[in-house]
Amino acid sequence: MVGLKGEIMDVGKDAPIIELKSTSLGFDGHEVLKDFDLKLFEGDSLVLVGPSGSGKSTLLKLMAGLLKPQSGAVLYRGHDLSTLSKKLREEHLAEVGMLFQQNALFDSMTVFENLRFVIEEVEGIQQALDRKDDILETLEAVGLDHVLDHFPSEISGGMQKRLGIARALVLKPRLVFYDDPTAGLDPITSRKIVSMILELQKKWGATIVTVTNDMMRAYQLAGRCMVCFPGEFLKTGSAEDTKAFADPRVQQFIRGDVNGPLEAL
Amino acid sequence: MIVRSLNGLGDLLMYLGTVLRSALGSWRRREEIFDKSLLVIQQSLATTVFAGFFVGAIMTLQFTLQVQMFSALSYLGALVTSATVREVGPLLIAFLLSGKIGAFTSAELGTMKVSEQIDAIRCLGSDPIREVIVPRFLGIIIASFFLLSFGLLFSFFGGLLMATTFSGLPWEQYLSQIPRVVSGFSILSGVVKCFVFSLVIATICTYRGYTVFGGAKEVGDGVVQAATQTMIALVVADWFTTFILEGLINV
Numbered sequence: 001m002v003g004l005k006g007e008i009m010d011v012g013k014d015a016p017i018i019e020l021k022s023t024s025l026g027f028d029g030h031e032v033l034k035d036f037d038l039k040l041f042e043g044d045s046l047v048l049v050g051p052s053g054s055g056k057s058t059l060l061k062l063m064a065g066l067l068k069p070q071s072g073a074v075l076y077r078g079h080d081l082s083t084l085s086k087k088l089r090e091e092h093l094a095e096v097g098m099l100f101q102q103n104a105l106f107d108s109m110t111v112f113e114n115l116r117f118v119i120e121e122v123e124g125i126q127q128a129l130d131r132k133d134d135i136l137e138t139l140e141a142v143g144l145d146h147v148l149d150h151f152p153s154e155i156s157g158g159m160q161k162r163l164g165i166a167r168a169l170v171l172k173p174r175l176v177f178y179d180d181p182t183a184g185l186d187p188i189t190s191r192k193i194v195s196m197i198l199e200l201q202k203k204w205g206a207t208i209v210t211v212t213n214d215m216m217r218a219y220q221l222a223g224r225c226m227v228c229f230p231g232e233f234l235k236t237g238s239a240e241d242t243k244a245f246a247d248p249r250v251q252q253f254i255r256g257d258v259n260g261p262l263e264a265l
Numbered sequence: 266m267i268v269r270s271l272n273g274l275g276d277l278l279m280y281l282g283t284v285l286r287s288a289l290g291s292w293r294r295r296e297e298i299f300d301k302s303l304l305v306i307q308q309s310l311a312t313t314v315f316a317g318f319f320v321g322a323i324m325t326l327q328f329t330l331q332v333q334m335f336s337a338l339s340y341l342g343a344l345v346t347s348a349t350v351r352e353v354g355p356l357l358i359a360f361l362l363s364g365k366i367g368a369f370t371s372a373e374l375g376t377m378k379v380s381e382q383i384d385a386i387r388c389l390g391s392d393p394i395r396e397v398i399v400p401r402f403l404g405i406i407i408a409s410f411f412l413l414s415f416g417l418l419f420s421f422f423g424g425l426l427m428a429t430t431f432s433g434l435p436w437e438q439y440l441s442q443i444p445r446v447v448s449g450f451s452i453l454s455g456v457v458k459c460f461v462f463s464l465v466i467a468t469i470c471t472y473r474g475y476t477v478f479g480g481a482k483e484v485g486d487g488v489v490q491a492a493t494q495t496m497i498a499l500v501v502a503d504w505f506t507t508f509i510l511e512g513l514i515n516v
Contacts, residue, residue: 118389
């Protein structure tokens with residue numbers, strides 16, 4: 001089933017945790033989203049795949065509330081993100097974790113401080129002091145409890161990625177956005193990272209949205225897939241449905257063929 | 266191009282307004298602001314003292330040749346100190362600081378922007394202007410003001426040393442005429458310029474870093490823009506403050 005621009009994509013059963021309603025967004029005259037609708041439900045694992053520049057990260061940042069739509073609305077549990085009261089905004093932020101494409105680690109802080117800073121900012125300094133055990137538990141879960149005093153520049157790329165994931169998860173969020181969690185990593189480390197994301201989701205339970213270009217990892221992660229092309233987002237269903245999806249662009253992207261309809265993009 | 270420049274100036278002034286509004290409630294971040302100021306001072310004190318000293322020395326060399334023509338060597342100290350405190354000292358030292366502190370700050374902020382650290386702060390519900398910009402902005406202003414003042418003090422010593430060794434003027438004579446020419450208003454003029462220049466450096470350099478969009482190349486472009494725009498703005502600000510201050514004295 002093709003979910004063209006403007007079609008509502010139902011990816012779960014209960015009330016949506018995030019809903020995009022007729023959202024449009026563009027940069028410098030280039031339209032990324034037009035009248036786009038999306039519903040994301042509690043417990044979903046949605047994977048966005050597609051060529052570079054197709055708007056995957058933009059869509060992710062829109063859902064996270066980091067970008068504002070030029071028209072339409074992004075709703076968090078039925079409330080418009082742009083008009084949330086301070087209390088709801090805080091609630092929303094405490095429920096959201098995000099791994100950035102380049103990890104966005106605070107390079108002047110140690111591994112431990114990177115996580116403590118998150119609690120300080122969202123819950124306050126005292127809570128950050130009281131929740132030292134939560135920080136250690138999270139770092140242990142991602143296997144970084146032995147490098148607490150290291151700075152991000154002193155640990156490997158895979159460890160930086162794990163630190164980014166730990167920072168996204170330290171508040172035990174209900175909604176986690178992963179922007180290309182395996183970018184720049186070797187296949188073995190990529191597989192380990194994705195397995196860790198799935199393990200942590202199983203352990204703590206969360207709705208996750210992942211952006212990736214790696215189809216193998218997408219299949220591993222996906223409850224549902226959405227294949228993104230510039231100006232168009234196709235709902236392709238589960239991993240198996242996506243593999244069998246009829247659109248030639250999707251097939252070309254999956255196979256990584258040089259020739260095909262995507263060549264002109 | 267004119268419209269684009271005016272738009273750019275408008276954006277810069279709106280940014281300055283936002284930073285100043287956020288800075289109003291920054292008392293609770295005083296420790297961080299103090300740390301940033303200290304860092305800037307540590308990074309630039311030696312350079313500023315060195316530059317200030319030689320600005321005074323150069324001015325003495327230049328004026329010696331002129332005042333000797335009029336047999337007015339005893340006025341050397343007064344002329345050098347007046348010109349240095351009111352005009353040349355603040356401007357040259359501000360140029361130097363814009364290259365040192367300004368480039369460092371715009372590169373640091375630009376890198377934070379392209380590596381998504383600023384987005385990460387926003388994702389925590391914090392205001393990056395309040396968290397990242399204000400401590401640096403106030404740190405630069407406080408430190409620049411201190412450094413400029415310190416540089417001016419050393420320019421005085423540079424002038425004095427050159428007068429006694431090169432121009433053959435006893436130090437008592439060098440100092441004697443200074444109070445006749447260098448009034449309280451001259452010192453106030455220098456102090457006002459120090460403040461205005463530090464505001465210019467802090468505003469443009471944090472703005473250029475904060476508005477970088479893209480990657481490493483854009484960070485480089487941002488640093489170059491920060492350096493050139495700061496220097497142009499310093500010259501314009503110097504003209505403007507001189508114009509206003511001289512206007513005030515003539516009222």
